[in-house]
Amino acid sequence: MEKPSLPKGTRDFGPAVMAKRQYILGIIRSVFQNFGFQPLETPAMENLSTLTGKYGDEGDQLLFKILNSGDFLKDIPESKLTARNSKLLTADISQKGLRYDLTVPFARYVVMNRNDITFPFKRYQIQPVWRGDNPQKGRYREFYQCDADVVGTNSLICEAEIILMIKEVFKGLGINDYTIKINHRGVLSGIAESIGAKENETALFVAIDKLDKIGEEKVKEELRAKNFVETSLTMLFELLNTKGSTSQKLAALSSKFENTANGKKGLQDLQQVLELLSDYNSNDNQVEFDIALARGLSYYTGCIFEVKINNVAIGSVSGGGRYDNLTQAFGDKENLSGVGFSFGVDRLYDAMEELKIFPKDAQVSSKVLICHFDEPSMRYGLGILTKLRANGIASEIYPDGSKLKKQLDFANKKDIPFTIVIGSEEIKSGLLPCKDMAKGEQEKLTIEQIIAKLK
Template sequence: MSKKPSIPKGTRDFNPEEVSKRNYIFNTIKEAFSLYGFQPIETPSFENSDTLMGKYGDEGDRLIFKILNSGDYLAKVADNLYSEKDSAKITSKISEKALRYDLTVPFARYVVQHQNEITFPFKRYQIQPVWRADRPQKGRFREFFQCDADVVGSKSLWQEVEFVQLYDAVFAKLGLKGTTIKINNRKILSGIAETIGAEDALIDFTVALDKLDKIGEEGVKKEMREKGISEDALQKLHPLFSLTGSASDQLKSLKELLSNSETGIQGVTEMEFITDTIETLGLQVASLQIDVTLARGLNYYTGAIFEVSAPAEVSMGSIGGGGRYDDLTGIFGLKDMSGVGISFGLDRIYLVLEELNLFPETILENSKALFINFGAKEALYAMKAIAKLRKVGVNAELYPDATKMGKQMGYADKRNIPFAILTGEKEIAAEKYTLKNMKSGEQSELTFLELEAVLKI
């Protein structure tokens, strides 16, 4: 007995309905990217291993899918390496390529490799799958799409303003009212750490602070104490826990808290420009909110940090994020290439739209009409009509087999095709078509022009 086929854990099949819904999101995001002047690029599914390895830390390196060299890949491995049983040493001998882990590092490689062909500032978008050898669980897959947009070669804060507007434009088009775009700045976090005397524990400090909404003020303080942050530092930090009010109120409080930190004040000034400008320009469906506990990708970001939350009525993690980085291409030798970018969480956005019932019914439409097959002569008559209908943009098809009408009607019903068209001897003789509404059961005999008019509605 043959084994039942399966797919690898952490991967998915998508049925026609799911693909249609995902394409709806893709197309909405692509249209917004193009509207804002971003140009599409694509990079290979796999890169040279040395392009990817060492760019994501030890944990990231562990999650990169390695590709075995072709041919007898074990021939180059010395006997002593086998006896050492050191997988890292062996891997470098038997694998020279790897599946991409994200779109950011390949983008950095692309910019460096094509720097003489690129016009800077370079606005690019990329929508492609990535792979991670992670432990599969709900909402976490080994193969998934990333939807990124970046601008490199400019330090202007107008780019951050445009990204806030871009998020808002996409969510407005998707009907996602009530999304929240949270904003922070790496310089503010560095300034806070400097002010409380915890510069050497910046990462530990921000990792703990980032958990404020999950474990509360006392939980955060407890974790900071465990990381060696002093009581005096925690006392100075107290105003941060009660930071509330409008954006201007919060920024005023931050200016007072960070008055002795040049870096911190610079971060406040940058955030003030972004929030004031957005307040002047306005947003359609989203709101911009300061969140000084936001610290995603702290080792990576150098300026603004973004994270997008779904509407409050949906229990969901972030559906987007990004920020400013000052040295994206430095890992490949091209220094001082500042950039800023954002990403959309496709899978989570899909789940949010599904839960809120925001997918338009029209995206699920396939064929508008199914021509019933009564035999060779009748099928030819039907195909002539189908060819004309397709030329004017009407999706129509012929059932391929001259089988029982009940089976053909059942097919139309299961496919949610709204109309069935009968072209028997009577219709051919009269040069007409019998149109059946699959929902109401109502039938009418029409000329081709009348049929076309009905189906084009």
């Protein structure tokens, strides 16, 4: 019989891994809620008409499409079948696809439910997404995103609070060495205008987005193939390689953006976000103005973010930006501006494993294991178990009549920090030996004293 296997780019998560993932998600969720965001879920699959055209050509190629139910080839003309061209068939055999991100489904939700929504609308969403990427370390075909978005306001307070939330999450996770890169699509448009490439912005942004992955020469090659001339490329990299602090870079570009309204607006927005952070009494030590930051998704129109943990072999763990036209893509007459960002929990997990910073108690499932010598002590233990659980102490009882050593080994293997061993003497006295498995220390206490100690 053939051994079972998983689709490429997907993974199982055992209990030990899930405990750590839940630890990450718990901190992210609490920060989102602390900043006033409400939970939302959308279906795993959306209509392809909802998804296509929102992520650029490269994104559309990575969409997972779902075959129609039933005999989906029954009514396909012979000419399409013999042409052996999948693009000709797609519209006839597939009307649905797995969601690529959480932002487009969110925009679709807003348009469908706008009469019931109070704006500005702040929502968070923690669900898996699917992309037909080439799997590699830190990049999977199925992965979780943790999104927070605000829609229905142009206020740059939202951008400032995104930076604050990123900082708060990293503080909770114990990650101290990281960089929040920030840029603005207006700055990129200003660069495009300055080098005479206003009509070819999309190709320029897509190429710039690959700069840290493929390097300057490869980006130049890609742009030459898109008919960019050498003088434009020289000017481009003079601008992208502007050195100095964030304030110095802003000042340097300001002098070069005198004839571009988009460029000026981008610099003004970035300056205001930094000033707002100062008003929040938040330092901007970890915030870096990265002129080459482009982010590949084509729906961004304002500030864009990307976050990297320093000194780990993993790409960005968070990113996002402002989008002004997304709801219009669904026929929305009133243009609703939105801004949001996402944490990639899979990459956060990998980074924290590499840094070895998961706390020990992140893996604990039960706090107490009740062990027993015989049938009567096991039955007595069930009442003790009920009292522990009623007081919010995660507990379990060893279900079989095994030797005590086997029961204690079970507690060690599961990292259960405390055990209570019950025999006939304990039933008579009501004093239960509560053992700290890590320290090896044990004391006899009543169940009320044990509850008080463990709570």
